[in-house]
Amino acid sequence: xxxxxSDVDFMEMMPNxxxxxxxxxxxxxxxxxxxxxxxxxxxxxxxxxxxxFYALSSSTASPVSASAGKPKRKRVISSIQRQAANxxxxxxxxxxxxxxxxxxRKVPTFAYEKRLSRIETLRLAIIYIAFMTDxxxxx
DNA sequence: TAGGCCATCTGGTCCT
DNA sequence: AGGACCAGATGGCCTA
Numbered sequence: 001x002x003x004x005x006s007d008v009d010f011m012e013m014m015p016n017x018x019x020x021x022x023x024x025x026x027x028x029x030x031x032x033x034x035x036x037x038x039x040x041x042x043x044x045x046x047x048x049x050x051x052x053f054y055a056l057s058s059s060t061a062s063p064v065s066a067s068a069g070k071p072k073r074k075r076v077i078s079s080i081q082r083q084a085a086n087x088x089x090x091x092x093x094x095x096x097x098x099x100x101x102x103x104x105r106k107v108p109t110f111a112y113e114k115r116l117s118r119i120e121t122l123r124l125a126i127i128y129i130a131f132m133t134d135x136x137x138x139x
Numbered sequence: 140t141a142g143g144c145c146a147t148c149t150g151g152t153c154c155t
Numbered sequence: 156a157g158g159a160c161c162a163g164a165t166g167g168c169c170t171a
Contacts (some may be wrong), residue, residue, distance in 0.1 A: 027141080075157090086148060088158070091144070114170095117144060 077085070100118050107124045111118060115125065 001140090077150095077157095081157090082149080083151095085158085089160090090147070092159075097145095119144090 100121055103125055104116055104121050107116070107121060107128055109124070
């Protein structure tokens with residue numbers, strides 16, 4: 001497999017060619033990792049809120065502010081709050097991946113045998129934007 | 140089997 | 156006070 005980011009020569013690319021028609025993405029494969037978001041959204045995070053507590057950390061291992069030497073307030077959360085935070089984080093990562101999928105569809109690729117990884121997508125997008133900018137500036 | 144990629148969990152920090 | 160964001164750790168899956 002060639003190095004997609006470093007080997008792609010955009011000067012050889014022309015708009016409206018098949019190059020600009022990226023292969024269908026695999027946004028739903030990934031071993032079912034894009035699980036049913038409806039179930040995630042259906043979860044009622046609000047119920048996870050309760051009489052939670054912050055605690056002023058008093059242990060010796062408590063973090064210390066980088067700027068000041070005073071002990072920092074350490075957040076102590078219940079397991080229910082932790083679960084709610086996990087759900088929020090999953091939703092956040094899901095929306096991030098959706099954005100990556102949208103970007104993948106905008107970035108021209110060769111008939112690629114596999115989906116671009118996130119880092120490949122970003123690098124290719126950078127190159128593509130630079131290429132298009134160059135075209136605009138030279139016209 | 141090693142390395143790459145990804146999802147998930149987790150705790151810390153920032154922001155409202 | 157709590158949600159958003161971030162980065163590190165971990166484990167699973169896939170491919171060369």
